[in-house]
């Protein structure tokens with residue numbers, strides 16, 4: 001792990017890239033929790049930009065999330081894109097919607113507003129196909145939770161950057177990363193993680209040359 005000064009320098013650079021790419025949180029649209037859940041699933045299979053556009057197309061094409069739940073996967077995927085990621089994400093979206101329906105007898109996350117953040121996370125993680133980082137994204141973007149979601153891919157990237165001691169998405173690593181940025185920056189940093197960890201800092205052959213923090217990264221090779 002890098003020393004504190006170098007870690008802070010990398011954190012500042014990531015915050016600066018995030019701010020210029022995604023804007024300030026105050027100007028971001030706060031979505032209802034179920035919209036954000038679908039959005040966050042899409043972000044796991046494509047970029048923030050394409051995933052945001054796909055969410056818009058789903059909401060334009062289907063009456064509500066219940067209609068998405070009962071529609072054939074190819075129809076849901078076709079409303080978003082002809083690319084393979086649309087099929088994979090449509091399958092996962094439908095699994096989550098079905099799980100929600102079976103748990104609550106309704107396709108709604110309105111219950112979250114009556115729960116504490118810890119209870120809300122526990123409920124979300126009780127649904128099929130909802131990981132802790134996915135639940136945390138819903139809490140961060142829809143319920144103003146003061147936390148920074150950490151996926152396996154983001155943990156790998158942050159480890160390579162020298163920001164954490166190992167490459168696992170543990171609570172300890174999540175807390176260590178949260179100390180690097182003030183809470184107001186978490187949404188932008190979370191989007192930076194989404195866009196860069198899976199496609200740039202990928203498991204094999206990371207694309208160092210395209211990475212905005214290449215010059216500061218111990219593994220960047222610049």
Ligand code: SF4
Pocket residue numbers: 157160161200201202206207208211212213214217218219220221
């Ligand atoms: S420079 Fe390479 S190893 Fe470092 S964060 Fe970027 S993609 Fe990952």
